[in-house]
Amino acid sequence: MAQYYPPVGFYFKVNVIGITGQNEGSFQEVSGLNVKIGVDEVVEGGENRYVHRMPTRPKYENLVLKRGMLLGSPLITWATHNIEEFSFYPKTIVVNLMDEQSRPIATWKFINAYPVSIKISDLKAQDNAIVVETLELCFDYFDKVN
Template sequence: MSVVSQENYIPPTAFYFRVQFNGSPEMDSSFQEVSGLKLKPSNIQRSEGGENSFVHELPAPHTYSNLILKRCLILNSNFDKWCKNAIENFEFDPKNIRLSLLGANGSVLASWNIEKAYPVSWELSSINSTSNKLAIETLELKYRLFRKEQ
């Protein structure tokens, strides 16, 4: 990857992205919104015997937020079946996911590999007879970790 000079740098927009389920090309993956890529380092506090003026802060494993995917409700899709299997039948099949932020020409500007994701929550937006909005489903996935690729 080439280094971009600061004077020619144009910040990327966040509306052009792609979600791919690795090893599952038949999985539909058009989403309106993706959020939840959050890494939070944590610490363990340890007191030292006889020392009351401070506490040792030691690094601990990181914690990750859940990945949240939003899209228009699509019935009988492979993604829908995968989620239903996990949530209703308690049959989990973790998937690796690649989230890519794309440039105007479709080239990958940055990507994140999300490992061992599985559904933990499904929600339908409110249904209102006085509104003509789309029915949006929100899916929440737990994952082991993510790594920035580029």
Template structure:
């Protein structure tokens, strides 16, 4: 009986660690891209409500603050530099092709992106589904002859909205 009560008590649960996650690009909204799913960092998962202030005539003590629309930050993904070279055992990156098409040809192909948080056994704990995401920025870390660090690709995506998934 005590184990059941402990399982129900949310205050006893340990917080989920943030270092076990996956990023899945869903082609056509359904099929995950099996190559581009490992990233070292994901940021920009946030939203807020933009408010409109309405002043009431003759009322100087307060104003009405009404919800106007949702604001979403861009989803920012960071990973080690990935070459699209098929030779020497390297994997072809569909994500690099999509970013190249956007920035070289100004062609956009929005897709859904699922960011999933896993527990220590690799079981999904929750996640975020970003709908109609498309590239808006791509950068590579500084190249420095005096440094011995990994070159980092930073990929930034805009999206129409996101849904929070809790399991």
């Protein structure tokens, strides 16, 4: 019997196809699972009561991955190489939302993703915090698989 409940948003896994190794997919935050369709307004001659509003292509926000900094990370090595060499090798990224038995209950595939930004958190002597790296990726589109 199926149970209907809102899933929790804190148990998820990220897999970068061809890169992700042990601990590579452990992120503290994933954002950018958004798509929006724009509208073009078309004015018709002789019709003054309204304008036609036509849908345009979808626009996707960038995928943003945040985690504690990992030294020697193959994912960050790939991203740094892409940015520094300006030579892009897109990857497919899979984000799985997990249930309490570690089974995926929702999966999103990001197609042809490549890095556009790498950020390292500020280093502050007065804070007792880990260093956080943020990887921002652009992609063609995403599909919700299940």
